[in-house]
Amino acid sequence: MSMSVALMTDKYELTMLDAALAHGSAHRTCVFEVFTRRLPSWRRYGVVAGTGRFLEALNHFHFTKAHIDMLHADGALSDTTLDYLANYRFTGTISGYAEGEIYFPHSPVLTVEGTFAEAVLLETLVLSILNYDSAVASAASRMTAAAHGRPCLEMGSRRAHEEAAVAAARAAIIAGFSGTSNLEAGYRYGVPTIGTSAHAFTLLHDTEEEAFAAQVAALGTGTTLLVDTYDVTQGVTTAIKVAGTSLGAVRLDSGDLGAQAHTVREQLDRLGAHNTTIIVTSDLDEYAIAGLQAAPVDGYGVGTKVVTGSGSATSSMVYKLVARENSAGIMEPVAKASTSKSSIGGRKTGARLLIDNEAREEVVLVGERDATTAWLSTHPDYRPLEHTFVDGGTVDPQWTGREGLDRAVARHAASRAELNPHALRLQSGDLAVDTTMLPVGNL
Amino acid sequence: MSMSVALMTDKYELTMLDAALAHGSAHRTCVFEVFTRRLPSWRRYGVVAGTGRFLEALNHFHFTKAHIDMLHADGALSDTTLDYLANYRFTGTISGYAEGEIYFPHSPVLTVEGTFAEAVLLETLVLSILNYDSAVASAASRMTAAAHGRPCLEMGSRRAHEEAAVAAARAAIIAGFSGTSNLEAGYRYGVPTIGTSAHAFTLLHDTEEEAFAAQVAALGTGTTLLVDTYDVTQGVTTAIKVAGTSLGAVRLDSGDLGAQAHTVREQLDRLGAHNTTIIVTSDLDEYAIAGLQAAPVDGYGVGTKVVTGSGSATSSMVYKLVARENSAGIMEPVAKASTSKSSIGGRKTGARLLIDNEAREEVVLVGERDATTAWLSTHPDYRPLEHTFVDGGTVDPQWTGREGLDRAVARHAASRAELNPHALRLQSGDLAVDTTMLPVGNL
Numbered sequence: 001m002s003m004s005v006a007l008m009t010d011k012y013e014l015t016m017l018d019a020a021l022a023h024g025s026a027h028r029t030c031v032f033e034v035f036t037r038r039l040p041s042w043r044r045y046g047v048v049a050g051t052g053r054f055l056e057a058l059n060h061f062h063f064t065k066a067h068i069d070m071l072h073a074d075g076a077l078s079d080t081t082l083d084y085l086a087n088y089r090f091t092g093t094i095s096g097y098a099e100g101e102i103y104f105p106h107s108p109v110l111t112v113e114g115t116f117a118e119a120v121l122l123e124t125l126v127l128s129i130l131n132y133d134s135a136v137a138s139a140a141s142r143m144t145a146a147a148h149g150r151p152c153l154e155m156g157s158r159r160a161h162e163e164a165a166v167a168a169a170r171a172a173i174i175a176g177f178s179g180t181s182n183l184e185a186g187y188r189y190g191v192p193t194i195g196t197s198a199h200a201f202t203l204l205h206d207t208e209e210e211a212f213a214a215q216v217a218a219l220g221t222g223t224t225l226l227v228d229t230y231d232v233t234q235g236v237t238t239a240i241k242v243a244g245t246s247l248g249a250v251r252l253d254s255g256d257l258g259a260q261a262h263t264v265r266e267q268l269d270r271l272g273a274h275n276t277t278i279i280v281t282s283d284l285d286e287y288a289i290a291g292l293q294a295a296p297v298d299g300y301g302v303g304t305k306v307v308t309g310s311g312s313a314t315s316s317m318v319y320k321l322v323a324r325e326n327s328a329g330i331m332e333p334v335a336k337a338s339t340s341k342s343s344i345g346g347r348k349t350g351a352r353l354l355i356d357n358e359a360r361e362e363v364v365l366v367g368e369r370d371a372t373t374a375w376l377s378t379h380p381d382y383r384p385l386e387h388t389f390v391d392g393g394t395v396d397p398q399w400t401g402r403e404g405l406d407r408a409v410a411r412h413a414a415s416r417a418e419l420n421p422h423a424l425r426l427q428s429g430d431l432a433v434d435t436t437m438l439p440v441g442n443l
Numbered sequence: 444m445s446m447s448v449a450l451m452t453d454k455y456e457l458t459m460l461d462a463a464l465a466h467g468s469a470h471r472t473c474v475f476e477v478f479t480r481r482l483p484s485w486r487r488y489g490v491v492a493g494t495g496r497f498l499e500a501l502n503h504f505h506f507t508k509a510h511i512d513m514l515h516a517d518g519a520l521s522d523t524t525l526d527y528l529a530n531y532r533f534t535g536t537i538s539g540y541a542e543g544e545i546y547f548p549h550s551p552v553l554t555v556e557g558t559f560a561e562a563v564l565l566e567t568l569v570l571s572i573l574n575y576d577s578a579v580a581s582a583a584s585r586m587t588a589a590a591h592g593r594p595c596l597e598m599g600s601r602r603a604h605e606e607a608a609v610a611a612a613r614a615a616i617i618a619g620f621s622g623t624s625n626l627e628a629g630y631r632y633g634v635p636t637i638g639t640s641a642h643a644f645t646l647l648h649d650t651e652e653e654a655f656a657a658q659v660a661a662l663g664t665g666t667t668l669l670v671d672t673y674d675v676t677q678g679v680t681t682a683i684k685v686a687g688t689s690l691g692a693v694r695l696d697s698g699d700l701g702a703q704a705h706t707v708r709e710q711l712d713r714l715g716a717h718n719t720t721i722i723v724t725s726d727l728d729e730y731a732i733a734g735l736q737a738a739p740v741d742g743y744g745v746g747t748k749v750v751t752g753s754g755s756a757t758s759s760m761v762y763k764l765v766a767r768e769n770s771a772g773i774m775e776p777v778a779k780a781s782t783s784k785s786s787i788g789g790r791k792t793g794a795r796l797l798i799d800n801e802a803r804e805e806v807v808l809v810g811e812r813d814a815t816t817a818w819l820s821t822h823p824d825y826r827p828l829e830h831t832f833v834d835g836g837t838v839d840p841q842w843t844g845r846e847g848l849d850r851a852v853a854r855h856a857a858s859r860a861e862l863n864p865h866a867l868r869l870q871s872g873d874l875a876v877d878t879t880m881l882p883v884g885n886l
Contacts, residue, residue, distance in 0.1 A: 003446065008605040010598065010624040012638030015662055019640070023657035025647055032643070057605070070630050078661065116647050123641075124625075127601035128608055155453065158570035159757040162451040162500070163606035165571055182567075183457070184450040187513050195455030197462070198566075200475070200764035203777040204468055204559050214466035218521070219458055230780050304757060313756035314602040314747060321643035334646040337673050 006063045006088070007070075009124045014071070017117050018081040026084075026117040029331065031323040031347045031443075034096070034110035034126060036103075039138075040312040042428040045419065047141045047412060048109055049171040050133030051099040052404040054126055055395045061125065063088055090118050094390035097350060099404065100137075100174050100412035101385060102419065104362050104435050108348035108386070109134075109317060116324065123319040131317050132164060135309035136171035141416060142286040142310070143302055144176030145424040151178035151299045152289070153194050155281060156307030168307040174408045177306075178299075190402050199253075202229040212242040222248035224279055232260060236267050245273040249298070253281045257288075258295040265296035285310050286426055323347050323443050331368070331443055347443045350385035351376060352418070352433070359418040359433050367441020375440045449506045449531070450513075452567045457514070460560050461524040469527075469560040472774065474766040474790045474886075477539070477553035477569060479546075482581075483755040485871040488862065490584045490855060491552055492614040493576030494542040495847040497569055498838045504568065506531055533561050537833035540793060542847065543580075543617050543855030544828060545862065547805045547878050551791035551829070552577075552760060559767065566762040574760050575607060578752035579614035582729070584859060585753070586745055587619030588867040589733040594621035594742045596637050598724060599750030611750040617851045620749075621742075633845050642696075645672040655685040665691035667722060675703060679710050688716040692741070696724045700731075701738040708739035728753050729869055766790050766886050774811070774886055790886045793828035794819060795861070795876070802861040802876050810884020818883045 020026035039046050063071075063085040071077055071085070092114020103109050110126060112119045144152050154172040157165035157180075169177075169185035179192035186193035197215055205211035212225055221243045227235030227250045239250055250268070252260050257280045268276050280292065281301035289300050309315075320343045323333050333345030349372040353361040363382060365372040376384050389399045398404065416424075423432030463469035482489050506514075506528040514520055514528070535557020546552055553569060555562045587595050597615040600608035600623075612628035622635035629636035640658055648654035655668055664686045670678030670693045682693055693711070695703050700723045711719050723735065724744035732743050752758075763786045766776050776788030792815040796804040806825060808815040819827050832842045841847065859867075866875030 005605060007627040007630050008600070008608065009626050010600055010638050011626055011629075011636045012624065012640055014626070015638060015666075016640050016644040016658075019644065019658045019661035020647065022661040023648075023653075025657065028647060030647065067630065071626075074629070074636065076662070116643075120643060123643075124600050124608075125605055128603060128605035131602055132604040132607070157451070157453055157567050158762075159574055160571060161575040161604060161607035161610055162448060162568060162571035164575070164604035165451065165567075167604055181453040181455065183452050183454055183514075186454075186517070187450050187510065193454045193517065195453050195458060197455055197459050199779045200559075200563060200566075201459040201462065203764045203779065204463065204471060204473065204767055205466075206770050210466075214468065215459075215462045218462035218465040219519070223458075304759075308756040313751040316747075319601075321646045324647055327649050336642045336646065 004060050004062055004064055004067070005057045005125055006061050007067055008128065009121060011076070013120050013123055014077055014081065014085070016120055017084065018077045020116055021080050021084060022078065027115045028325040030114065030116045030119050030321055032112040032119050032123070032319055033108050033322045033348060034130060034317050034319050035106055035108055036315060036317045038105050038316060039431070043138065044423045044429060044432045046103045046134060046315065047137035047175055048097045048099055048101045048103050048130070048134055049137035049174050049408070050129040050167070051096070051110070051389065052400050052408065053133060053167060053170070054129045055389055055400045057125060057129065058090060058390065059395055061090065061122070084117065088118070088121065089393060090114065090122065090390070091393035092118055092390070093388065093392070095386050095388045097385050098387050098408070098411055099399070100408035100415065102415045102432070104431055104433065106364055106435050106437065107350050107362060108364060111347065111386070127317055127319050131315040133167055133171040134315045134317070135312055136168045136306060137175040138315070139286070139310035139312070140172040140175035140177055140306050141412065142426060143289055143306060145416070146286045146290040146426060147300055148293060150297065152176065153178060153299060153301045154180040154182070154306055155301045156303035157182045159304040160307040165307060170405065172306050174405070174412055176413065189405055196224045197226055199226065199229045202226065208235060209238050209242060212239055216243045221246045224249040224251050226251045226253060228252055228254050232264065233267065236264055240268070240271045240273050245271065245276070247273055247276045249277040249279050251279045251281060257282060258292050261292070261295040261297050290426055333443055344437060346439070351382035352385060353382050354418060355381065357418060358420055362433050362435040364435060364437050366437060366439045368443040371441025447503050447505055447507055447510070448500045448568055449504050450510055451571065452564060454519070456563050456566055457524065457528070458519055459563055460527070461520045463559055464523055464527060465521065470558045471768040473557065473559045473562050473764055475555040475562050475566070475762055476551050476765045476791060477573060477760050477762050478549055478551055479758060479760045481548050481759060482874070485754070486581065487866045487872060488875045489546045489577060489758065490580035490618055491540045491542055491544045491546050491573070491577055492580035492617050492851070493572040493610070494539070494553070494832065495843050495851065496576060496610060496613070497572045498832055498843045500568060500572065501533060501833065502838055504533065504565070527560065531561070531564065532836060533557065533565065533833070534836035535561055535833070536831065536835070538829050538831045540828050541830050541851070541854055542842070543851035543858065545858045545875070547874055547876065549787070549807055549878050549880065550793050550805060551807060554790065554829070570760055570762050574758040576610055576614040577758045577760070578755055579611045579749060580618040581758070582753035582755070583615040583618035583620055583749050584855065585729040585869060586732055586749060588859070589729045589869060590743055591736060593740065595619065596621060596742060596744045597623040597625070597749055598744045599746035600625045602747040603750040608750060613848065615749050617848070617855055619856065632848055639667045640669055642669065642672045645669065651678060652681050652685060655682055659686045664689045667692040667694050669694045669696060671695055671697050675707065676710065679707055683711070683714045683716050688714065688719070690716055690719045692720040692722050694722045694724060700725060701735050704735070704738040704740050733869055776886055787880060789882070794825035795828060796825050797861060798824065800861060801863055805876050805878040807878060807880050809880060809882045811886040814884025
């Protein structure tokens with residue numbers, strides 16, 4: 001993608017910039033923080049995803065001549081502001097939780113530091129990416145946990161905006177999915193792509209047998225035949241008749257999947273197709289996956305529910321100013337104080353207490369960077385969660401691209417393995433660990 | 444956007460193509476239909492959106508050399524298939540419900556006719572776009588209906604994937620929203636953009652008064668001041684002190700919005716700011732909007748709930764083969780027949796019975812095009828719902844771009860006005876009209 005993403009921004013960021021430039025406050029040093037006040041009530045943890053995509057997008061965050069012309073015609077912004085935008089480049093620092101990491105309410109998932117002007121402009125893009133990708137990864141992680149090692153395959157592209165579908169495939173992979181049907185995700189990220197045929201292919205041909213024969217002739221006996229277009233038992237008989245006992249898999253996409261899986265497994269074994277596996281699809285979610293664990297199922301294809309975050313289509317992360325230089329040039333914590341949606345001022349760093357490799361507490365240290373670094377250096381049991389992604393405006397490439405994705409996959413598996421096993425139960429309940437806010441400095 | 448969208452496709456479409464090309468069935472004429480089996484249980488109608496975006500994307504549906512190289516390396520497809528893809532261009536016909544139109548379960552929202560090869564490849568892109576955009580428009584229409592003429596403003600970009608956010612803004616506009624915070628939507632589609640400031644702008648400054656003064660100095664007294672960063676009553680006092688009684692608006696973003704709106708209205712009037720309006724935001728949905736109708740509120744900013752489809756983040760539209768040429772070259776209806784998720788074979792055309800300009804019935808005519816055209820010509824009370832968007836592969840530009848969008852906005856308003864007013868109630872209940880399937884031909 002070479003397209004600029006700079007206008008994927010709420011207009012108020014530009015009008016705030018305009019007013020702050022005119023007033024002189026635009027160049028005050030600021031700390032913005034991304035966090036959530038809550039998880040969906042039935043979740044015990046969240047999964048950070050999107051950080052790599054955001055960092056890649058940041059490299060394309062510039063206002064083109066056409067953008068400036070459009071903003072000029074709109075008339076809301078001064079020439080000073082338009083000049084600022086035309087030359088915009090983020091020169092600050094961005095740090096936070098690595099992609100794939102577990103997070104909790106109030107975890108400082110991302111911290112953006114720079115002038116007000118340069119940092120305020122990133123709000124919408126940061127949140128769009130982290131909120132969507134983390135919603136998918138958080139749902140996907142519960143699915144892979146429920147699957148207990150059986151592969152989960154992402155097939156939900158048709159149930160998401162076409163670009164969101166690509167991001168969803170990537171986020172699902174981070175949370176342990178084994179592959180995706182989305183070819184663009186394979187193209188951009190090099191992740192495994194899967195898929196063989198739909199009911200339309202069977203219906204295209206005069207008979208199911210003709211369709212199966214055509215598929216096996218082209219794709220080999222290792223393919224997956226979809227056996228539920230007409231009658232499942234007949235479909236399985238025909239599949240083995242056509243492909244032989246080395247058929248790779250059959251797929252069931254309707255009906256009572258658990259009961260059918262037992263029947264089909266018996267039928268396949270009776271026919272001698274002991275190595276032919278059974279893949280199930282059809283509106284699966286984490287609960288359905290858990291419910292099928294006793295069935296002879298070899299893989300789960302998951303669609304709608306993973307790309308729509310299984311009941312929570314977005315995360316509720318916000319981007320809040322938590323500290324800034326005052327008019328005298330002194331850094332101060334700041335926070336909204338009115339009736340609801342209040343926030344906690346000050347720069348923050350997350351760390352996770354591990355005892356015998358099990359996560360016991362999330363601590364959010366509040367204070368300037370030196371103070372939190374000093375605290376962490378004397379508390380080796382706390383695993384530091386803040387990493388630096390962007391320094392002086394330069395994106396560290398280890399957090400992006402295929403390398404960043406591979407590391408995120410490994411990190412999620414490792415981070416989830418630190419949780420007490422009860423945190424992987426699907427039932428509503430307590431968060432996997434509690435979070436403690438701990439002031440350690442002045443900011 | 445000049446980017447190709449051809450890989451925003453599930454892999455199985457390409458493996459089906461591969462098998463069908465090898466078998467010879469790939470060039471059979473086919474009719475694929477987009478429809479949904481159900482609406483969310485609490486909805487009485489759906490709103491078609493995305494058709495224009497799909498048609499624009501179709502013009503960019505081609506496989507680049509890099510795509511072909513990736514598919515070749517993947518190894519799943521034959522050279523014949525790769526050659527076919529390298530030269531792919533859709534040459535068939537696409538017709539269906541115009542954008543903005545109301546739809547119901549089994550309404551034939553889109554019909555794609557061409558060879559199996561050319562039509563099967565469009566499944567994922569068609570569904571991704573229509574399912575997401577229609578989910579947003581269907582939610583947004585209930586919000587604008589509940590607002591009874593008060594403006595609804597779309598502000599949900601941060602709660603959706605960054606590209607989905609642009610599509611969401613467009614879909615909300617179709618359903619009657621007055622503007623969007625999303626600048627990219629303004630840039631691409633020329634829709635009105637709105638927004639002035641966030642809590643961060645107030646917090647940036649030493650005092651609220653300094654922030655308001657900076658904003659008014661740059662953006663004028665017609666701006667909207669956000670008055671709930673500290674104390675709302677003090678905020679309103681300061682706002683009028685700084686901007687005078689010609690202040691454009693105040694925005695409330697937290698707390699009990701209805702009660703606050705009454706208090707703030709009284710305060711503004713007492714201060715002489717009779718023309719200063721009140722905009723409310725903060726997790727609004729159609730029910731909250733309805734609940735605020737008695738409050739002195741002048742506009743609703745809607746975020747999360749509109750971009751996530753207010754409880755239904757995707758539509759459940761499917762893309763099904765409903766008719767195709769058999770091996771003898773004869774067109775036949777086809778349909779999946781097994782345990783669940785069955786469909787109704789045959790080519791379909793929708794029409795809506797209007798009596799005294801009120802919609803009374805959705806009829807879905809089943810049969811070849813000549814038969815349905817003949818039926819419609821003798822039933823003038825039925826408004827035909829099928830329009831031709833693509834003929835011989837050429838997209839008719841009246842359905843795309845700004846013209847298509849303007850027409851969709853007008854069409855939605857007109858189509859919704861045909862519904863009996865009870866269909867606009869928010870409570871769960873019957874569909875606005877019933878749908879009748881009516882065979883009129885042989886296909």
